Amino acid sequence: MTINQSWQERIGNQRDWVWRGWQTRYTYLRAKKNGAESKQPPLIFIHGFGASIEHWRNNLPVIAQSHTVYAIDLLGFGASRKADVEYSTALWTEQVHDFWQTFIGTPVILVGNSIGSLVCLTASATYPEMVKGLVMLSLPDVSVREDMLPPPVRPVVTAIENLVASPLLIKNILKIVRQPNIIRRWAGVAYPNKSAVTEELVDILSSPAYDDGAEQTLVRLSRSVRQATFAKSVRDLLPQIVIPILLIWGMQDKMIPPKQARAIAALNPNLKLVEWDNAGHCPHDEYPDKFNLLLLDWLKSI
Numbered sequence: 274m275t276i277n278q279s280w281q282e283r284i285g286n287q288r289d290w291v292w293r294g295w296q297t298r299y300t301y302l303r304a305k306k307n308g309a310e311s312k313q314p315p316l317i318f319i320h321g322f323g324a325s326i327e328h329w330r331n332n333l334p335v336i337a338q339s340h341t342v343y344a345i346d347l348l349g350f351g352a353s354r355k356a357d358v359e360y361s362t363a364l365w366t367e368q369v370h371d372f373w374q375t376f377i378g379t380p381v382i383l384v385g386n387s388i389g390s391l392v393c394l395t396a397s398a399t400y401p402e403m404v405k406g407l408v409m410l411s412l413p414d415v416s417v418r419e420d421m422l423p424p425p426v427r428p429v430v431t432a433i434e435n436l437v438a439s440p441l442l443i444k445n446i447l448k449i450v451r452q453p454n455i456i457r458r459w460a461g462v463a464y465p466n467k468s469a470v471t472e473e474l475v476d477i478l479s480s481p482a483y484d485d486g487a488e489q490t491l492v493r494l495s496r497s498v499r500q501a502t503f504a505k506s507v508r509d510l511l512p513q514i515v516i517p518i519l520l521i522w523g524m525q526d527k528m529i530p531p532k533q534a535r536a537i538a539a540l541n542p543n544l545k546l547v548e549w550d551n552a553g554h555c556p557h558d559e560y561p562d563k564f565n566l567l568l569l570d571w572l573k574s575i
Contacts, residue, residue: 300345
C-alpha cells in the first residue's frame with residue numbers, strides 16, 4: 274500500500290534541530306490509528322551512505338498508520354550540515370541517541386539501511402535502554418576489509434587511498450558524480466529493479482551534493498570510512514544484542530556480498546534473516562510495498 278502524494282509530503286513534518294552547534298534535519302509522522310501511539314513503540318529510520326530521510330518516502334506514511342515514525346539526516350548527509358569533522362559510526366550513534374533523548378525518551382525500534390544499519394546496531398549495543406527492536410537492511414562490516422589485507426600491507430594501501438582522496442581530486446570527482454546521469458547509473462547498480470530508478474530518486478540522491486561544504490565532507494568521509502576507528506566490528510557488536518532483530522538482504526546486492534548475510538545471522542540467535550531474490554542494496558525503496566508488509570508483520574510478532 275503506497276500512498277499517492279508527492280515525496281515532499283510523504284516524508285512527513287520536517288524540522289531543524291541544532292545538535293552540538295550543527296544544524297540537522299529530522300522528520301516525524303504521528304500514528305494515525307486511535308490509541309495506536311500510546312500502545313506501539315515509535316520507530317526511528319536511519320538512511321544509508323549518500324542518502325537521506327527522503328529515501329524512506331514510500332515507507333514512513335504506511336508505517337505511520339499504526340506507529341509514530343521518525344527519520345533523521347545523519348550529520349554530513351541529506352539536509353543536515355556538511356560539517357568538517359572526523360566522521361564515524363560512534364559520532365552518528367551519539368547523534369541518534371541525543372535525538373532520541375531529546376524528542377522521544379521511550380524505547381524505540383531502530384530501522385537502518387546500509388551504513389545506517391551499522392549505526393542502529395552500534396546504538397543498540399551502546400544504549401540498550403533506548404532500543405526495543407532492531408531492523409537492518411544490507412548490514413556492512415568494515416572489519417571484513419581489514420581481514421582481507423595482511424597487516425604489513427594495510428598502511429601501504431591506506432596511504433595510496435589517502436592520496437587518491439586528495440581534496441583537489443575529490444572536488445573534481447564530485448562535480449562529475451553529482452550529475453543526474455551519473456547518479457542514475459550508480460542507482461542502476463544498487464537497484465536491479467530498474468523501474469525503481471525514477472527521476473524522483475535521482476533528484477533525491479543528487480541534491481545534497483550541491484550543498485555548501487559537500488566537497489570537504491566527501492573528503493572527510495572518504496578518509497574516515499577506511500580507518501579502523503570508523504566502526505566497530507559487527508562480529509563484536511551483534512552478539513551483545515538481546516532484543517528481537519530482523520535482517521533483510523537483497524540477493525542481488527552488488528554493494529555488499531549477499532554471502533555475508535548468513536554468516537552475520539549466525540552471530541545472534543535472536544536474529545531473523547530474510548533473503549530477497551531480485552532485490553539489491555536498498556530493498557525498502559526497491560520494493561516498498563513488500564518491505565512495509567514484512568516490517569508490519571514483524572512488529573506484530575514481537
